[in-house]
Each structure stands twice: as structure tokens, then as C-alpha cells.
Amino acid sequence: MPRPEAEPVIEVRGLVKRYRESDRPAVDGLDLTVRAGEFVALLGPNGAGKTTTLSILTAALTKTGGTVRVAGFDLDTQAREIRANIGILFQNPSLDLRLTAEENLRFHASLYGIYGYRPAFRLMPRAYREQVRALARLLGIGDQLFERVEKFSGGMRRKLEIVRSLMHHPRVLFLDEPTQGLDPVSRQSLWDHLRSVQRTEGTTILLTTHYIEEAEGADRVFIVDHGRLLTQGTPESLKVQIADRYLLLDAADRGQLLRDLAGSPVTPREDGLLQVAFDGATPQALLARLTVPLTVLRIHVPSLEEAYLELVGREAAGGEAS
Numbered sequence: 293m294p295r296p297e298a299e300p301v302i303e304v305r306g307l308v309k310r311y312r313e314s315d316r317p318a319v320d321g322l323d324l325t326v327r328a329g330e331f332v333a334l335l336g337p338n339g340a341g342k343t344t345t346l347s348i349l350t351a352a353l354t355k356t357g358g359t360v361r362v363a364g365f366d367l368d369t370q371a372r373e374i375r376a377n378i379g380i381l382f383q384n385p386s387l388d389l390r391l392t393a394e395e396n397l398r399f400h401a402s403l404y405g406i407y408g409y410r411p412a413f414r415l416m417p418r419a420y421r422e423q424v425r426a427l428a429r430l431l432g433i434g435d436q437l438f439e440r441v442e443k444f445s446g447g448m449r450r451k452l453e454i455v456r457s458l459m460h461h462p463r464v465l466f467l468d469e470p471t472q473g474l475d476p477v478s479r480q481s482l483w484d485h486l487r488s489v490q491r492t493e494g495t496t497i498l499l500t501t502h503y504i505e506e507a508e509g510a511d512r513v514f515i516v517d518h519g520r521l522l523t524q525g526t527p528e529s530l531k532v533q534i535a536d537r538y539l540l541l542d543a544a545d546r547g548q549l550l551r552d553l554a555g556s557p558v559t560p561r562e563d564g565l566l567q568v569a570f571d572g573a574t575p576q577a578l579l580a581r582l583t584v585p586l587t588v589l590r591i592h593v594p595s596l597e598e599a600y601l602e603l604v605g606r607e608a609a610g611g612e613a614s
């Protein structure tokens with residue numbers, strides 16, 4: 293038997309989901325592989341099929357076709373084992389606002405059979421108290437543990453939900469748009485905390501997002517649209533893979549510059565500069581061939597946003613990008 297750690301922790305092959313009322317599949321032959329300990333983002337516009345995919349992977353929704361393995365278990369025959377080994381944060385928060393943060397955790401822990409229920413924090417087993425304090429500290433809500441959740445900001449509520457989802461030491465944590473509706477500072481802070489969880493607990497994390505800037509922070513990004521995987525890779529590799537990298541050059545001796553660049557893909561631009569693509573080569577190799585002094589030298593490094601817009605299209609991405 294191979295050790296479960298040696299396998300990918302999430303393996304999806306040809307996943308299909310067809311909702312009864314609609315003719316177009318919401319998920320249309322999706323393939324995903326995530327290794328243990330990775331932090332990956334499923335990036336795609338609204339309606340791309342992210343929530344549907346996540347619901348299937350967490351055994352909350354039935355699939356139409358394909359195979360899914362999570363944490364070493366097969367979804368078709370071992371859905372119960374999958375549920376026991378994952379944590380989930382759905383798009384809509386599900387906390388009891390009238391209770392304190394700790395009470396929310398205590399009820400959850402007893403409901404899921406992690407710890408027996410006692411009517412006060414101090415009566416709970418030491419293991420529970422230590423775990424709650426450690427997780428709360430890790431997520432930055434240590435001080436507010438005994439305050440009512442209704443006083444919490446959106447970011448704090450999200451963090452509390454993460455603490456709650458980690459109490460049974462899941463191997464994989466799934467989060468559906470966890471930063472939606474949060475301000476940029478809270479978003480960044482939540483990501484930092486998820487990174488700490490990944491590091492200290494060794495948890496594999498898969499989250500969905502439609503924020504492109506945010507996906508830059510993931511180890512790997514899966515770009516999806518219309519229920520299909522458009523491409524995947526590290527943020528760096530996606531930029532190189534999809535968007536153009538080029539140099540912008542000019543020289544007093546334009547003629548010689550053009551002769552030096554013979555054989556390279558050169559495009560004159562409206563602003564008068566020469567755009568020279570260096571796909572497959574290094575900019576250094578290109579510059580080494582030049583014999584004239586340059587008056588302009590700029591390097592264009594694409595952003596993930598350019599790569600994403602190239603793939604998904606401006607309209608789908610919100611139409612606001614310039």
C-alpha cells in the first residue's frame with residue numbers, strides 16, 4: 293500500500309456536473325491535482341463553476357460524472373471518510389451571533405464529537421482549552437475569544453470560522469470566496485493567517501476567488517471558466533505562459549538598432565518605441581547582440597491580471613479593467 297502522503301491530496305478527473313434545470317453543464321470535464329501541503333486558488337469569474345466544484349469535492353453535492361479522490365479517499369465509496377478529513381468554509385457565514393466566539397467553537401466541537409460538551413470553558417478538557425487558545429492565537433482572535441460574535445467585524449468572523457473548521461485537524465481545508473466582502477487589509481490579513489495555518493498545521497488549502505490580485509499569493513492557481521480548466525500553474529509561470537514579455541527599446545541610430553534586432557520579433561509601436569518579444573530567450577541574450585547605445589530600455593513583465601484577462605476576456609472579468 294502506498295503511504296497516503298505520497299499521493300496527491302486532491303485528485304479530480306473529468307468532473308462533470310449538470311444541474312437538472314439547465315442544459316449547459318456547470319462543471320464540464322474538470323481535472324485538478326493538488327499535492328499535500330499546497331495552497332492553491334481556483335480563480336474564475338462568477339458562474340465559472342467554483343462553488344459547484346467545491347460542493348462536490350466536500351461531498352455536499354452529487355456529481356454527474358468523473359472521479360474525485362480527497363485525502364486518499366474515493367468520493368463514490370468513501371464520502372464519510374472524506375467529510376471526516378476536511379474542513380469547509382462556505383460562501384455564507386454560519387455562526388451564531390448571540391454566542392461568544394468560544395461558545396461557537398464549543399458547540400461545534402461537541403456536535404461533531406471532537407470533545408464532550410461541558411457548560412463552561414473552564415470545565416472543558418485541557419486538550420480543548422489548549423487547542424482553542426492556540427488556534428485563536430494563530431488566527432489573531434485570541435483576545436476576543438469570550439466576546440459575543442455580533443461585535444465582530446467581517447474579517448474576525450471569517451477567522452473564527454476558520455478556527456472552527458480546523459478543530460478536527462482536517463488534512464484539507466476548502467474555502468469558498470473567504471475574502472468576499474472584506475476590505476483589502478482584512479483580505480491580506482486573512483491570507484497571512486491561512487499561510488500560518490498551512491505552515492504550522494501542514495494543512496492543504498484550496499480556496500476559490502474571483503480577485504486576481506489575491507490569486508498571486510497562492511502556490512498554484514487554477515483558472516476556470518464555463519466549468520473547464522483553462523490553465524494552471526504558479527502565478528509566475530502563468531504570467532510567462534500566457535501574457536507577452538517584451539522589451540521596449542529605442543536608439544538614436546534606429547537603422548542600426550533594427551539591423552541588430554534582425555531575426556527577433558520586432559513590433560513598432562504608436563509611441564515610437566520598438567517592442568521586442570523575448571519569449572523563450574532571456575532579455576540579456578537579446579541585449580548582448582546590440583551594437584548601438586540605447587536611449588530607451590524598458591522591460592515589460594506581465595501581471596497575473598493581464599494573463600487572466602487574456603484568457604477569460606475583459607467582459608467576464610468585470611469590464612472595468614483598462
Ligand SMILES: Nc1ncnc2c1ncn2[C@@H]1O[C@H](COP(=O)(O)OP(=O)(O)O)[C@@H](O)[C@H]1O
Pocket residue numbers: 311312313314318336337338339340341342343344345
Ligand atoms: N442549484 C443550481 N441549479 C441550477 N444551476 C445552478 C445551481 N447552482 C449553480 N448553478 C449554475 O451553475 C453555474 C456555475 O455556478 P457556480 O458553481 O455557483 O459558479 P461560481 O461559484 O464560480 O460563481 C452557473 O451557471 C450557475 O447559474
Ligand SMILES: [Mg+2]
Pocket residue numbers: 342343344383468469
Ligand atoms: Mg461561487
